[in-house]
Amino acid sequence: MEESSSSDCLGEIVKNFSTYEDYLDSQIRPIDLFYLEDRNMARQLLELGSLGNSFKREEFETMKAAEAPRLASRNQQKKLASAGKELKDNFLRALAEREEANRSGKMASIIFISCNNSRGQEISGYIDYSHRLKTEDFEPYFSGKKRLMPRPTDLSYYNWVAEPKCNDSLNYEVLTENINGMLFRNKKDSKILDVDPEASPGHGYVQTPVQSDLYVQVVIYDHIFSKAGSSSSAPLYN
Known part of the structure; x- marks a missing residue:
């Protein structure tokens, strides 16, 4: 009975987390990061059982592999929000091009948007596209x-008449201590994105400016995960 309960618990974990690293991150407490000051070290200690981790990597990956055919079938049956739509703007076409990959976890795109809101105020921000897809209806x-706009709950939000905001998301940590500006660290592989327009975006990231009639400025930063966990070049959309 106890073994069945443990299996059911692991089954729920496999459904809720795309990778073993995501599961480990959910077990890390703020106090762990305070003392260790290193997320990767906290992950290693959890995997070794030093911080109370219940399940081993082998158990997680074995069940994940068993679940893969069912999950793939369910994903194929789920209609994309962009499917069948007449997309006249470059930005919407760029989002549609990336929708399936961001939903499935093969890609983690960050969108920079600068625009004017309904009050004529200039706002800008960085949006975790995958996070928004999972928590919002994009139809x-x-x-x-509707027009996709930055919000105070996104990775970053700037309004000329309000206090700037920044927040971690499902996929990224916001790093604000960089002297040259904000950085984003991917929670899955710890690769860092530098959004400084004068710098390279970083290993594994592709920066794509998008001309759009809907916004003042749009830049998309794509980070693609291969089966081996490495990154490759993303498709560009100009």
């Missing part, structure tokens, strides 16, 4: 009923 955006 109105692809249908042209």
